[in-house]
Amino acid sequence: INFRKAYYVQSAPTLRECPPETGAEVAFAGRSNAGKSSAINTLTGNGKLARTSKTPGRTQMINYFFLNDDQRLVDLPGYGFAKVPLATKQKWDKHLSEYLQERQTLRGMVLLMDIRHPMQEFDTMVLNWAVEVEMPVHILLTKADKFKRGKANGTLLQVKKHLQEAQVEDLVSVQTFSSLKKEGVKELERVLNQWLAL
Numbered sequence: 001i002n003f004r005k006a007y008y009v010q011s012a013p014t015l016r017e018c019p020p021e022t023g024a025e026v027a028f029a030g031r032s033n034a035g036k037s038s039a040i041n042t043l044t045g046n047g048k049l050a051r052t053s054k055t056p057g058r059t060q061m062i063n064y065f066f067l068n069d070d071q072r073l074v075d076l077p078g079y080g081f082a083k084v085p086l087a088t089k090q091k092w093d094k095h096l097s098e099y100l101q102e103r104q105t106l107r108g109m110v111l112l113m114d115i116r117h118p119m120q121e122f123d124t125m126v127l128n129w130a131v132e133v134e135m136p137v138h139i140l141l142t143k144a145d146k147f148k149r150g151k152a153n154g155t156l157l158q159v160k161k162h163l164q165e166a167q168v169e170d171l172v173s174v175q176t177f178s179s180l181k182k183e184g185v186k187e188l189e190r191v192l193n194q195w196l197a198l
């Protein structure tokens with residue numbers, strides 16, 4: 001798949017308004033500021049595709065980036081922005097878990113976490129929802145450039161160990177990633193190519 005061909009098609013405020021369920025798609029999720037927009041921009045080589053440094057939590061929309069007619073990247077709303085009212089948060093919890101449960105075309109979810117504080121409450125919650133419905137998850141430990149390599153690899157091992165202990169390593173994989181240094185792109189592409197295969 002040529003990820004550089006990604007183009008924006010639509011934003012859906014709710015699940016009901018999403019594109020028809022044909023082909024295959026992969027969703028990107030993560031707490032606000034985890035580096036999701038940057039990662040999508042890095043993957044697609046398009047600095048403008050997903051907006052970076054927007055007001056965190058403002059884009060409460062599901063954004064669709066088509067790679068072609070049948071393969072899509074789905075940018076789910078960033079989660080955990082403190083100023084969002086509880087009711088809005090709860091609504092998005094519901095939306096996200098519904099998306100994982102019900103979206104027939106969803107093949108996997110990329111879950112982004114800042115390498116400096118991985119596996120926060122939200123991350124664990126989303127991971128559990130995915131595991132419950134046997135949805136594959138690939139974790140990106142983002143901003144890996146913030147750590148020296150040894151420390152980054154140490155965190156990677158910790159997360160791997162956690163996944164083993166939770167007995168979900170068959171369903172959940174993890175890698176380090178840096179948009180700044182463009183590191184980890186090939187590894188991510190390999191996973192997406194497998195998931196999106198038609």
Ligand code: GDP
Pocket residue numbers: 030031032033034035036037038039051052053054056078142143144145146177178179180181
């Ligand atoms: P989003 O809210 O998850 O979409 O996060 P953004 O992609 O907007 O990134 C949030 C902040 O982290 C911005 O200030 C980015 O410049 C910064 N950031 C994103 N990726 C990286 C990275 O790989 N390395 C570093 N050092 N900073 C990053």
